[in-house]
Amino acid sequence: MCPSSPFAGQTPDEMYFGTAVYLPAQLAAARSNARAERLAANRAMTCDQCFGQQASPPSLPNPP
Secondary structure, three states: OOOOHHHOOOOHHHHHHOOOOOHHHHHHHHHHHHHHHHHHHHHHOOOOOOOOOOOOOOOOOOOO
């Protein structure tokens, strides 16, 4: 754990001087937007080779 993690993304100076009051909310919004963009990009990907196929677990050898 980072020593400044309780500061919710703010540096010690920002905490002391109160210069980044809205930073935790801005960081939370940025994380949410990045997650939504990644999800949309991943869902938009297609692959012609595996289109319509589902991944299956590897088959295990039969016991003797």
